[in-house]
Amino acid sequence: MIRSDVLKELIPVISDQFIVCNIGLPSQELHLLDDQPTNFYMLGTMGLASSIGLGVALAQKEKVIAIDGDGSVLTNFGTLPTIANNVADNFILLIIDNGSYGSTGDQPTYAGKKTSLAAVARACGCENVVECRAEDTVEVMKEALAGDKMTIIVCKCESGNIPVPVITKDPVVIRDRFMTTLAARNG
Amino acid sequence: MSVNDKIVSDLVANQIELVTTVPCKQLAGVIDIVEASKDIYHIPANKEDEGIGICAGAFMGGKRSAIIMQNTALGVVVNTLVTLTQFYRMPLPMLISYRGELGEPVACQVEMAVHTKALLNQLQIPTYHFHREEDVEELDKILKYTFMCNKPVAILTDASFWKGY
Numbered sequence: 001m002i003r004s005d006v007l008k009e010l011i012p013v014i015s016d017q018f019i020v021c022n023i024g025l026p027s028q029e030l031h032l033l034d035d036q037p038t039n040f041y042m043l044g045t046m047g048l049a050s051s052i053g054l055g056v057a058l059a060q061k062e063k064v065i066a067i068d069g070d071g072s073v074l075t076n077f078g079t080l081p082t083i084a085n086n087v088a089d090n091f092i093l094l095i096i097d098n099g100s101y102g103s104t105g106d107q108p109t110y111a112g113k114k115t116s117l118a119a120v121a122r123a124c125g126c127e128n129v130v131e132c133r134a135e136d137t138v139e140v141m142k143e144a145l146a147g148d149k150m151t152i153i154v155c156k157c158e159s160g161n162i163p164v165p166v167i168t169k170d171p172v173v174i175r176d177r178f179m180t181t182l183a184a185r186n187g
Numbered sequence: 188m189s190v191n192d193k194i195v196s197d198l199v200a201n202q203i204e205l206v207t208t209v210p211c212k213q214l215a216g217v218i219d220i221v222e223a224s225k226d227i228y229h230i231p232a233n234k235e236d237e238g239i240g241i242c243a244g245a246f247m248g249g250k251r252s253a254i255i256m257q258n259t260a261l262g263v264v265v266n267t268l269v270t271l272t273q274f275y276r277m278p279l280p281m282l283i284s285y286r287g288e289l290g291e292p293v294a295c296q297v298e299m300a301v302h303t304k305a306l307l308n309q310l311q312i313p314t315y316h317f318h319r320e321e322d323v324e325e326l327d328k329i330l331k332y333t334f335m336c337n338k339p340v341a342i343l344t345d346a347s348f349w350k351g352y
């Protein structure tokens with residue numbers, strides 16, 4: 001399974017959840033497969049999905065899923081200690097780890113070599129870290145959503161991409177509909 | 188009221204509930220008060236771009252936020268300011284220690300000081316420079332201006348403002 005397969009299987013489970021999605025192909029795939037006002041697509045700023053997601057989670061009550069990648073987490077490694085030490089139990093960080101920089105042409109990352117992101121997350125102090133096979137991601141996500149505990153999921157999948165169009169929505173529209181929906185859900 | 192107390196009370200009066208910081212010697216006092224404040228959730232960040240990401244998230248979650256950092260970090264956050272804060276039109280007060288100005292003992296700090304205002308100008312970030320202690324009186328208005336216009340706004344605070352090191 002490649003990332004787009006994982007996303008496709010996850011959609012019934014995460015469609016109405018608030019999502020902060022990583023730059024590049026992950027956002028483009030999610031946008032193509034299931035565009036929702038509850039999706040915040042990052043159009044720039046590689047690496048910050050987990051930071052933005054943590055900020056949203058800490059600021060309000062609804063659950064927030066940050067969909068990140070192995071390359072992006074490696075880019076912003078300082079995020080893991082910050083997440084570990086500022087626990088938001090409404091926060092789920094899903095790292096789709098395909099061992100490559102997918103959006104830039106599948107150059108290999110160190111996460112596909114000796115470095116275990118799950119082990120790093122645990123070493124940083126994250127208490128609830130689950131590494132799973134791509135095939136098990138839906139079940140693991142269901143459990144994380146059912147629990148009220150901050151969870152880091154490292155989903156190990158294959159490298160590869162599908163052709164997807166770029167997102168042409170205005171960034172302020174993306175941001176505003178996300179904020180408006182989130183504020184309404186908070187009541 | 189000390190300058191540090193005045194800064195934090197203005198943050199609180201402007202409903203800023205989350206502050207992320209990367210320390211600087213000059214900012215140690217204000218960071219201590221942020222940490223002690225019961226009205227502010229303080230998140231020490233490991234890098235300033237990460238901090239700006241957290242602030243962006245907090246804003247989308249309905250809470251006002253601010254970042255406290257050193258001017259050298261402008262070299263770290265250009266892309267984040269442009270493609271996140273500005274592109275999505277988000278407010279962000281940035282309280283910045285302006286190292287490398289008069290009184291600076293460390294030569295290397297001057298190397299970023301000479302680029303600080305040029306970078307902020309190039310990024311079209313409204314910039315205020317606190318040099319004398321009474322300049323802090325403008326902070327309340329600067330914060331209101333930031334949340335009015337939904338832009339990142341820089342407040343440079345130099346060694347003369349902080350009365351040395």
Ligand SMILES: [Mg+2]
Pocket residue numbers: 069070071096097098099100101102
């Ligand atoms: Mg990857």
